[in-house]
Amino acid sequence: MLDPKLLRESPELVRAAIAKKHLDVDLDAVLALDAQWRALLSEVEALRAKQKAANNEMAALKKGSPEFLAKVQEMKAVSAQVKAEEARLGEVEAKWRGAMLTLPNIPHASVPEGRTPEQNVVFSTHGDTTAVSPHAKSHWDIAGFDRLFDFARGAKVTGAGFPFYVGDGARLVRSLIQFFLNEASRAGYQEVNPPVVVNAASATAVGQLPDKEGMMYQTVEDQFYLIPTAETPLTNFFRDEILDEAALPVFRCAYTPCFRREAGSYGKDVRGLNRLHQFDKVELLKWVHPSQSYVELDSLRDHAENLLRQLELPYRVLLMCGGDLGFTQAKKYDIEVWSGGQKRWLEVSSCSCFEAFQARRAQIRFRAKETGKPELVHTLNGSGLAVPRVLAALLENNLQADGRVRIPTVLVPYFGKEYLSFA
RNA sequence: GGAGAGGUGACAGAGUGGUCGAAUGUGCAUGAUUGGAAAUCAUGUGUACGGUUUUCCGUACCGGGGGUUCGAAUCCCCCCCUCUCCGCCA
Numbered sequence: 426m427l428d429p430k431l432l433r434e435s436p437e438l439v440r441a442a443i444a445k446k447h448l449d450v451d452l453d454a455v456l457a458l459d460a461q462w463r464a465l466l467s468e469v470e471a472l473r474a475k476q477k478a479a480n481n482e483m484a485a486l487k488k489g490s491p492e493f494l495a496k497v498q499e500m501k502a503v504s505a506q507v508k509a510e511e512a513r514l515g516e517v518e519a520k521w522r523g524a525m526l527t528l529p530n531i532p533h534a535s536v537p538e539g540r541t542p543e544q545n546v547v548f549s550t551h552g553d554t555t556a557v558s559p560h561a562k563s564h565w566d567i568a569g570f571d572r573l574f575d576f577a578r579g580a581k582v583t584g585a586g587f588p589f590y591v592g593d594g595a596r597l598v599r600s601l602i603q604f605f606l607n608e609a610s611r612a613g614y615q616e617v618n619p620p621v622v623v624n625a626a627s628a629t630a631v632g633q634l635p636d637k638e639g640m641m642y643q644t645v646e647d648q649f650y651l652i653p654t655a656e657t658p659l660t661n662f663f664r665d666e667i668l669d670e671a672a673l674p675v676f677r678c679a680y681t682p683c684f685r686r687e688a689g690s691y692g693k694d695v696r697g698l699n700r701l702h703q704f705d706k707v708e709l710l711k712w713v714h715p716s717q718s719y720v721e722l723d724s725l726r727d728h729a730e731n732l733l734r735q736l737e738l739p740y741r742v743l744l745m746c747g748g749d750l751g752f753t754q755a756k757k758y759d760i761e762v763w764s765g766g767q768k769r770w771l772e773v774s775s776c777s778c779f780e781a782f783q784a785r786r787a788q789i790r791f792r793a794k795e796t797g798k799p800e801l802v803h804t805l806n807g808s809g810l811a812v813p814r815v816l817a818a819l820l821e822n823n824l825q826a827d828g829r830v831r832i833p834t835v836l837v838p839y840f841g842k843e844y845l846s847f848a
Numbered sequence: 849g850g851a852g853a854g855g856u857g858a859c860a861g862a863g864u865g866g867u868c869g870a871a872u873g874u875g876c877a878u879g880a881u882u883g884g885a886a887a888u889c890a891u892g893u894g895u896a897c898g899g900u901u902u903u904c905c906g907u908a909c910c911g912g913g914g915g916u917u918c919g920a921a922u923c924c925c926c927c928c929c930u931c932u933c934c935g936c937c938a
Contacts, residue, residue: 429897466898470907477907480919484866493918500918667895797877799895 426786427528432459442531445747447540455524462521465514472507476500530782532747533719533756539746546746548758551730552739557765557822558831564766564820565697568828569847574698586695586702593845597819597832598705600839601812602680605707605732609809612728614678614709619658621681622649627661630787632753642684651684655708656806660783663712667799668791674713674721678809681706698813699771705812711805712789715781718803719756722778725807726758729774732810735835738818739763741770755780758807762814766821771814776807820845 432439436456443450479500486493537546564570571577573594579587590598610616628634628650633641642651652658659679668675683706694700709728713721726742733740745757757777761770781801784790790799823831830845837843 463898466907470898473907476919481867483918488866497918502918504918 426525426782427530428781428785429459429525432456432525432528438531439528442529445532445536445538446529446750446752447748448529448752450527450529452528455528458517458521458524462514462517465510465517469507469510469514472503472510476503476507479503529752530755530779532750532754533778533780535744536750536756537744537746540748541746542749544746545749545759546744548742548744550739550741551734552737552763554739554763554765557739557763558824560824560826561765561821562824563697564817566766567820567824567847570697570820573845573847576697584702586700588698588701593847596840597816597836597845598812600836601810601815602705602707603839604836605809605812606678606680608732608735609678609707609709609728612676614676617659617662617677617679619652619655619662619679619681621652621658621684623652623657623661624649627657627664630664631657631660631783632786633657640686642686652681653685654683654706654808655679655681656710659708659710660787660789660804660806663789663802664787666789668712668789668802670714670791670794673791673802674711674717677710679708679710681708683811698817699767701813707809707812709807709809712802713805714791715800715803718778718780718805721803722756722758722776722805725805726760726776729760729776729807729809733760733762733773733815736815736819736833737835738815738822738833739765740773751777753777753779753782755782760810762818764814764818764821766824767817771817773810773814773818774808777805779804779806 427439432455436452440452443452479496483493483496483500486496537544539545564574573591575589575591576585579585579589582589606616622644625634625648628641633650633653641653643649644651650657658681659677662677663675682703684703686702687700709725711721711725730740730742740760740762743759743761745754745759750757754777757775759772760774760776762773764771780803783804784801789802789804791802792798793800819833820830823833825831825844828847830847832840832843832845
């Protein structure tokens with residue numbers, strides 16, 4: 426959510442943001458609602474002040490005296506009026522709030538113009554995409570793939586997009602998770618093991634409700650949601666809290682399974698490990714002082730990149746253009762790994778700075794030493810990393826002539842051997 | 849899942865219909881005192897929104913929501929959470 430004061434004082438900034446993100450929002454309607462809401466609020470508050478004053482007078486009067494009874498009669502009318510006006514205020518306020526929630530976060534000045542994913546800027550490229558194994562092929566075509574990554578049985582037991590990982594497949598998944606977590610710890614992120622189902626308030630605070638309800642699995646009895654990312658429980662950790670300024674920045678990481686319904690995709694995007702309904706991911710979160718958010722975004726991105734470098738996987742970094750930037754983000758980098766068999770880039774991380782947009786909605790603040798007043802923190806998050814696509818790239822890029830997969834040196838201590846075998 | 853108790857400001861803890869944003873204590877901040885500290889004394893110490901704008905003023909908030917009433921922290925209803933006991937269970 427945007428700062429209502431910003432909207433009032435600099436509507437042109439908000440208008441420019443909407444244009445840069447290529448969104449269609451009727452800003453004038455929002456402004457009109459805002460004015461209406463404020464006018465109505467003043468009216469109601471004046472009425473309540475009147476009520477309060479009368480209340481104090483009546484406390485001094487003798488109960489049951491003629492003056493007292495007269496006052497009761499008089500205030501009955503005011504009371505009815507307050508009730509009616511409050512009902513109206515409630516309606517307008519709900520509309521106003523709804524309208525405010527349609528306003529996107531302001532893109533950072535460094536975000537390039539553009540409407541489509543093609544207009545994202547290639548920020549950097551690392552590693553040699555031509556240096557992958559000459560035997561690379563799409564991972565689902567690798568002989569024996571189905572034994573270690575059993576989609577058929579997953580579909581029987583649950584549904585499409587819920588594979589079983591078996592044997593060396595399961596072991597490699599665990600190795601990657603452990604490697605990612607250890608690296609995050611080493612970089613100063615405190616490890617957290619959060620709940621993987623959250624309530625509606627938490628989903629709302631990070632913007633997954635109400636608009637993205639369809640992307641989450643829901644429980645029947647309790648109105649809980651399976652998390653689409655660890656960002657959801659982690660960001661909510663400090664919801665409605667005021668932190669010490671000295672405690673900032675706070676770095677946290679978490680491994681969780683992630684659940685996404687993602688209806689509507691098809692084709693090669695959803696083949697094999699490319700897109701699943703349940704997948705494993707290590708997520709990195711930062712709560713920082715507003716002056717540090719972009720320095721922190723760079724170091725967050727660099728941490729994620731470093732994981733791919735250590736895994737010896739070619740990758741590139743995209744700086745998202747205005748039109749491809751999410752609603753809530755001020756700036757975002759996507760990191761894509763090179764999939765040598767499919768000969769395409771696969772997104773394995775998305776590093777975003779939200780500035781105060783999430784924090785305002787979730788009411789996460791810190792007490793500023795200077796003023797002693799609470800201020801909103803800035804939040805950032807990024808994957809470090811999503812497992813299945815890294816897995817896909819590893820299987821493809823490192824496929825040997827004999828059908829085995831070479832394990833990157835850094836993973837060998839975790840995996841316990843130098844080659845993964847499909848036999 | 850069943851029975852009972854409870855949820856008040858940073859913390860402890862009063863308050864059962866009116867002058868209560870809320871006693872008191874602790875903590876914290878500033879000042880006095882001191883060579884310095886402790887102790888003591890004094891003053892101050894929530895958040896949000898709106899109006900105004902170097903000052904202030906108004907309104908709201910006593911777990912959440914609804915109701916009764918001229919008026920609710922206080923009465924009624926629903927929900928959530930915590931604790932104790934029982935049941936169940938890894």
